[in-house]
Amino acid sequence: MRRFFLVGGALAVIGLGAFIAAGGSAPLAHHLSHGAAAQTVAPAPITEEVPQSRAQISLSYAPVVRQAAPAVASIYARRIVESRPNPFFDDPLFGQLFGDRGRAAPRVQNALGSAVIVSADGIVVSNYHVVGGADDIRVVLGDRREFAADVILADRESDLAVLQLRGAANLPVIDLADSDNIEVGDLVLAIGNPFGVGQTVSSGIVSALARSGLAMGSGRGYFIQTDAAINPGNSGGALVDMQGRLVGINTAILTRSGGSNGIGFAIPANLVEQVVAQAREGRSQFMRPWIGITGQAVDAALAEGFGLSLPQGVVIAQMHPRSPLGAAGLRVGDVVLAVDGEAVNSPQEMMFRLSAQGIGGEVELSYLRGQTHSSTDLILTAPPESPARNRVTITDLALRGLVAETINPAVIAEYNLHPEANGVVVVEARDLAARAGLMAGDVLLSVNRQPVMSSRDLERLLRDPSRYWEIEILREGQRSLLRFRL
Template sequence: MRIIALCIAGVLAVAAWEFATPHLTPPLAAQSVPQSVQEISLSFAPVVRQAAPAVASIYARRVVEQRVNPFFNDPLFGQLFGDQGRSVPRVQNALGSGVIVSADGIVVSNYHVVGGADDIRVVLDDRREFAADVILADQESDLAVLRMRGASGLPAVTLADSDLVEVGDLVLAIGNPFGVGQTVSSGIVSALARSGLAVGSGRGYFIQTDAAINPGNSGGALVDMHGHLVGINTAILTRSGGSNGIGFAIPANLVDQVVAQALQGRDRFQRPWVGISGQAVDAALADAFGMSLPQGVVIREMHDSSPMRRAGLTVGDVILAVNGEPVNSAQEMMFRLSAQGLGGTASMTVLQGERQGTASVELIAPPEVPARETLSVSGVVLRGLVAETINPAVIAENNLSPGAAGVMVVSVQDVAEWAGLRPRDVVLAVNRQPVGNTRELDRVLRDTARYWELEIEREGRRTVLRFRL
């Protein structure tokens, strides 16, 4: 009995020590070893077999004019000698990747791969080759849609809902890096809503991944574990030229809308026009607005014809979400609207003063009102100038300020170039006479004055150009 009592006391003491001492490692019961061949030999091969046939290599060629003497390419010598240097055609080759999204040969790639190309060849995973034509190109999103000639019955990828992607999801990047042939690399989604970045030719909203992306991967596929497309790989951040684990992809929801517009016959991607400029709310602005957290986009400027104005929004309001999705930058807001496309309305969660509410905003194309009325100047004053009357469509096409008004410079040659004008300059007044449209500009330029003064706005700054004839 004494021995039994001692044993019981010992067990109780061990149990008490066990409960009093915290576990530094998980209990063994929470750990396990592979119990089957399937668990031991995990592989991405099924995903690759499904997605890889829909990823192609793209070879683009463009012909550019280059001056024979390298001194004529120098900014200083080029101005001194003008067009006296002889130019010869030079072939530029580009290598990239593309994703087949339709069995009849519709391919999505990057604008910086095929933009301006004279000859495009698409090589499939099974080594078949097709000539292709660009049917829609959009430099701002860095997307281009191609149609392969004579193609049918091709493998096509299914587009995922990129809004459902989460940080930490496993993804595969498929493309043709450095021209070595189709290559697959694995990683995770490192971050979402990367905006305010200027990567590649694109400006906007990106998915970040650490899957290895290298030159030649541009335009290739970023797929999830179902083999569905979550993004088009577009650029990397690197100092060496190789992958450092920071790559960016254009979300599939925007790709879907771009392809839809291409199939509708548009050659340029049309974004909904809201007619505002916005600024991300930082800590200082959040404190000024009495917000507990810095979030949303505050409206800084608004066009008189903006659909947001018709929906009841004003300058100083804070847009918190679009269709229930939080937005924390102007680029993110425009991505949400662009992915929805033209037509219908978007529901916006808005903070107006201390009151939070919702507003229904029409998704419309920028109106051509007033008419842009192109003017080509052939007289002595500003000869070689081509200009347009500014309207919402001109503002949207050239990324001008929503409040821009007057006349925009389209191109310059001869006297107009010598006077210092540049494309996208906004001409506000000539010899201190305001010009609101091209008809008024044409009338002012008929004057016989020898001294001329042009008040212009360039990249948001006002300046004055003076010259003598």
């Protein structure tokens, strides 16, 4: 008779003299001789052992929590929001009648979240939606020490922010795991400060990988899904494995009630590591490698057209003339199947794989062209800043209050423009420019039917003394005409 006990998360087989740990194996009970019949080894005598400690009869996450929890902190952020003034208060008549009565005062917004300490000198990671735009940030450690913090890098797209604690030293640190090694079904713990009740630990498993195309927090990207309970206030906290290592930064939940429904999302640690590395280099914004394409996930219909047995990969739909993928031999219509051997099945997943390698890294792309499978090496580079942006601010011409830049690959990446966009992009629109209907992100194509190829062209065309204006723009892929008279 064999007896089984759970010992610290491992399975002990009493009587065989074997100890099977997670990922391990038991000794063979018999051997097979080459060219001979199997010979049975006599079973070991059955013995009974009395558990000698509590750890031998109980399963506990306490050792993991003791290791990871000191490196998880709480964040309290405050931002002052200017209320939109009532336009009547600027009117000469109504302004005299009402004076300052009824004017909207600035409002204070408070945000609660969590953070993870990744460096003993006070570098912590949290979510952009927790600290983005904050005027005052306080970070409280598990031992109740409190520090003021400054955001040193913020990235809305990934919903990550890196902060530096003022005057911090010798802080507890959490190690980062390779998030590519986790699997669905792995045990994980979520550590954070939900609802401001204090540090809380919840357990669960990795429910799914490669969740992409979902808008989570402030970002849209690639997430680990978990059923560990995550609630408001957990944002920016740690998702850790059974070795106490960080596998992700908790960022959002799917819920109808406002509470946890067991569907939470975390940003993988491999991307967190790259964001922290760029913050250490002095960058204030996260720089992603530029590939200069738009892609589309291969669905069942496309898979049939490409002759694929399964829907997989990302088909290149459009490509910038200076795209490094083009220089590496790829072209429109190719299907990218994997990055460094890791399958990619959405544009977000592909961008995550490249971003986690960082600028200057080198990856191997596997792709399909027709019925031919190929691969190529790609060196990851930043988007080029040529031609020069030549930012212009219009102060005394027809579109007064307009700030615009010449489009180049860096501008395309920064404003998420169409890969083949060219001309001039609107950076800011105030005063007459706003009244004309222009918005930040608009691409100016022509002014009074004259093409706009650079910010210098725009300045020249706006010097026309005409009172009637026609501006052609591209907004979210749609062409529009703005007509107005001065």
